[in-house]
Amino acid sequence: MAMDSIVLFGPPGAGKGTQAQRITESTGLPQVSTGDMLRAAVGSGTAVGLEAKRYMDAGKLVPDNVIIQLIIERLKKDDAKGGVMFDGFPRTIPQAEALSQIAYVSHVISINVPDAKIVERICGRFTCKTCGFVYHEVFNPPLVIGSCDHCNETDFKKRADDNEDTVISRLEAYHNQTSPLAEWYKSKGILCEIDGDRNIEEITQDILEALN
Numbered sequence: 156m157a158m159d160s161i162v163l164f165g166p167p168g169a170g171k172g173t174q175a176q177r178i179t180e181s182t183g184l185p186q187v188s189t190g191d192m193l194r195a196a197v198g199s200g201t202a203v204g205l206e207a208k209r210y211m212d213a214g215k216l217v218p219d220n221v222i223i224q225l226i227i228e229r230l231k232k233d234d235a236k237g238g239v240m241f242d243g244f245p246r247t248i249p250q251a252e253a254l255s256q257i258a259y260v261s262h263v264i265s266i267n268v269p270d271a272k273i274v275e276r277i278c279g280r281f282t283c284k285t286c287g288f289v290y291h292e293v294f295n296p297p298l299v300i301g302s303c304d305h306c307n308e309t310d311f312k313k314r315a316d317d318n319e320d321t322v323i324s325r326l327e328a329y330h331n332q333t334s335p336l337a338e339w340y341k342s343k344g345i346l347c348e349i350d351g352d353r354n355i356e357e358i359t360q361d362i363l364e365a366l367n
């Protein structure tokens with residue numbers, strides 16, 4: 156069973172993945188992104204990937220039973236024994252309830268960003284093809300344009316669901332199904348709200364302070 160895990164929570168494009176990549180060294184917790192796990196399953200053409208793809212392409216949430224099973228399997232791995240940093244999970248009350256049975260969550264970091272900022276963040280996103288580091292064309296480009304800061308890769312990719320139409324559906328899913336979780340975690344006294352509408356380094360500092 157994983158101990159002392161943390162959850163990075165927030166709307167699509169809030170900066171969960173960006174912050175996870177920055178704080179993983181300080182926390183020592185591995186990043187567990189259900190979005191990345193699902194994209195890997197889609198890329199390998201597994202049964203889970205085939206089922207998930209149609210939901211992801213439409214900007215809808217993948218069914219809870221699929222996600223919960225993925226997490227149960229992931230938490231059995233050795234690197235999860237000391238806790239993990241969940242990125243994009245849980246996203247529904249049933250997912251949070253299932254999580255509470257299998258891991259101890261000490262902090263839920265809610266990165267708050269207004270809807271008006273989300274579309275430009277998502278539509279400008281690209282990632283390193285080798286190490287997956289997240290960039291933005293305007294707000295967060297690599298230090299040397301065309302070369303990844305972390306592994307010097309020169310090839311980058313964009314996500315299939317990073318387009319304006321899908322972002323609208325993803326935001327709808329967030330407001331209808333995911334945002335109620337903030338109150339749920341607040342009532343448990345473990346929600347830390349962070350203003351995500353600032354520069355990346357300031358947000359990282361606030362998260363690290365909240366975790367301390």
Ligand code: AP5
Pocket residue numbers: 165166167168169170171172173174189190191193210211212214215216217218222242243244245246250276277279280281289290291292294295325351352353354355358
């Ligand atoms: P997922 O991959 O989890 O996508 P998401 O939640 O929509 O979140 P994103 O990855 O889009 O955003 P992020 O918050 O990580 O932002 P990032 O750091 O990249 O899920 C994809 C799909 O999979 C879902 O739609 C669903 O179908 C399915 N799914 C996944 N998990 C599921 C679950 N648990 N249950 C059911 N279905 C599930 O930043 C975005 C951009 O902004 C980047 O370009 C970045 O450089 C830039 N940026 C970051 N911070 C800042 C800042 N402070 N200022 C300016 N720009 C910034």
